[in-house]
Every structure is written in structure tokens, then in C-alpha cells.
Amino acid sequence: xxxxxxxxxxxxxxxxxxxxxxxxxxxxxxxxxxxxxxxxxxxxxxxxxxxxxxxxxxxxxxxxxxxxxxxxxxxxxxxxxxxxxxxxxxxxxxxxxxxxxxxxxxxxxxxxxxxxxxxxxxxxxxxxxxxxxxxxxxxxxxxxxxxxxxxxxxxxxxxxxxxxxxxxxxxxxxxxxxxxxxxxxxxxxxxxxxxxxxxxxxxxxxxxxxxxxxxxxxxxxxxxxxxxxxxxxxxxxxxxxxxxxxxxxxxxxxxxxxxxxxxxxxxxxxxxxxxxxxxxx
Ligand code: PAF
Numbered sequence: 001x002x003x004x005x006x007x008x009x010x011x012x013x014x015x016x017x018x019x020x021x022x023x024x025x026x027x028x029x030x031x032x033x034x035x036x037x038x039x040x041x042x043x044x045x046x047x048x049x050x051x052x053x054x055x056x057x058x059x060x061x062x063x064x065x066x067x068x069x070x071x072x073x074x075x076x077x078x079x080x081x082x083x084x085x086x087x088x089x090x091x092x093x094x095x096x097x098x099x100x101x102x103x104x105x106x107x108x109x110x111x112x113x114x115x116x117x118x119x120x121x122x123x124x125x126x127x128x129x130x131x132x133x134x135x136x137x138x139x140x141x142x143x144x145x146x147x148x149x150x151x152x153x154x155x156x157x158x159x160x161x162x163x164x165x166x167x168x169x170x171x172x173x174x175x176x177x178x179x180x181x182x183x184x185x186x187x188x189x190x191x192x193x194x195x196x197x198x199x200x201x202x203x204x205x206x207x208x209x210x211x212x213x214x215x216x217x218x219x220x221x222x223x224x225x226x227x228x229x230x231x232x233x234x235x236x237x238x239x240x241x242x243x244x245x246x247x248x249x250x251x252x253x254x255x256x257x258x259x260x261x262x263x264x265x266x267x268x269x270x271x272x273x274x275x276x277x278x279x280x281x
Pocket of ligand 1: 028029030056058061128131132150153
């Protein structure tokens with residue numbers, strides 16, 4: 001496993017791989033890996049000849065007062081996990097390497113980023129699309145792997161790849177959950193034992209919505225109201241949003257039909273967690 005910090009070094013490895021005709025699988029991450037990340041890496045290993053995982057806590061996608069400084073970082077632990085998960089190279093650039101002084105170019109996907117997390121975290125997706133474009137340009141992957149847990153991110157990135165004719169495929173890997181249903185997230189590490197229990201309301205509210213839809217409920221407001229009631233019963237929880245939107249255009253449907261995203265963002269104490277389920281109605 002190679003650990004690479006410089007863009008030039010990453011580029012020469014990519015040149016060498018390309019000249020040998022090796023396909024490149026890419027897993028962009030912000031590090032502090034959990035099973036969800038490792039599932040992406042295993043999928044990349046199955047589908048491509050050489051797996052690059054990046055670790056970069058991207059300051060551009062954090063707003064003022066968010067957790068950029070506290071975001072968990074442990075490169076040593078991640079690189080040890082990389083060895084075991086079939087990753088061939090870890091690309092871990094510094095902030096200076098990615099955004100040298102006077103950096104001034106940004107990538108923005110419109111409309112899809114006005115809602116859900118884009119609404120609560122203005123500028124977040126501009127940061128994501130900018131850094132992912134830069135990473136794609138550096139790593140030049142054939143396939144990039146992202147988790148369904150970040151449902152809006154995946155939809156936005158797919159749109160970006162299509163609109164900008166980027167020469168790669170995006171693959172979505174299902175959300176990995178703890179045995180009790182909590183979606184894996186690096187931010188779960190912020191939770192106290194009490195908050196960890198409370199965090200289950202995200203999964204419970206999504207499961208309740210899915211159950212209502214499965215048993216024939218088609219009134220979107222009634223489903224959202226049930227979800228809100230359930231979350232509000234948890235004293236440590238504060239709702240950021242509860243949404244039911246069509247996929248992939250993320251519009252509020254007049255009636256429930258086709259591929260539909262049920263998405264929640266909830267503060268548990270000071271930690272903002274997101275989760276979602278996609279149902280075919
Ligand atoms: O999903 C993440 O961890 C980040 O948003 C990503 C895609 C690595 C960009 O910084």
C-alpha cells in the first residue's frame with residue numbers, strides 16, 4: 001500500500017497505471033474510516049484493478065461554526081485499515097496542496113443543491129463538487145464509489161459528472177448500518193452513550209415512513225407528520241429536516257409514485273446526523 005501526499009506523485013502513479021491499461025477505482029473520503037467506507041473499498045476492489053482512497057478533510061465544505069476543526073482524524077489507523085481492505089494507494093494531500101494561496105476556482109451544481117442539506121448548510125455542496133472535481137482530475141478514476149448514506153451528495157455528483165461530461169462512472173454502495181440500525185458515520189464518534197441511544201430515532205422514523213408507504217399510505221404530509229412526532233418524542237433530538245422527495249430531481253411530488261427519497265437530518269445534542277431510505281412506490 002502506497003501513501004501519497006503530493007499531487008505530482010499521485011499523477012505519476014496514475015500515468016504508470018494508465019500506460020499498463022489498469023482500471024482505477026476511487027473512493028474519496030474525509031478519513032476516520034468505518035465499515036461504511038470499507039464496504040466502498042471492497043466494492044472498488046471487486047470492480048477495478050487498482051484502488052485509490054483519498055483522505056482529505058475538505059475545509060471548503062464546512063460552514064462557519066461547523067465541525068471542521070473537531071472532525072475526527074487518524075491517518076495511522078486509516079492506513080492500517082487500508083492495508084486490510086484491498087486499497088492499493090491512499091492519497092492524503094494537505095490543505096495547502098489542494099488549495100494553494102489565491103485559489104479561486106469553484107464548481108457549482110444548481111437547483112439540486114438548494115434543498116435538504118444544501119439548504120441547511122449553504123455552500124456545503126459547492127465545497128463538495130469543487131473538491132471532488134479536483135480529486136477526479138488528479139486520480140482520473142474509471143469508477144468512483146460513494147455511499148447511499150449521503151443520498152443528496154450522490155445525486156449532485158452524478159449530475160455534475162453528466163453535465164460536465166466527466167469520463168468516469170459513479171457507483172453507489174448501500175448504507176452500512178450498526179446491528180440496531182444506526183447508519184455508520186464518522187460523526188457517530190461525537191455521541192455520548194445517551195446520545196448514541198437517542199440517535200436511533202433517525203432510523204426508526206425512516207422505518208416507520210417506509211412501513212406506512214408499504215401498507216398503502218400515500219399522503220406525504222401524514223407520513224412526514226408521523227416521522228416528526230416520533231423524532232420529537234426523543235428529548236435529545238432536534239429536527240433539521242424531514243423530507244420526502246422524488247429521485248433524482250429532488251422535487252416535492254404531488255403524489256407518491258416512482259423512486260422516492262425519504263430523508264432526515266436531526267441534531268442529537270450538538271451532532272447533526274443524516275440518514276435516508278429510497279423506496280419504489
Ligand atoms: O462524503 C464525503 O466524505 C465527502 O463529502 C467527500 C465526497 C469525500 C468530499 O470531501
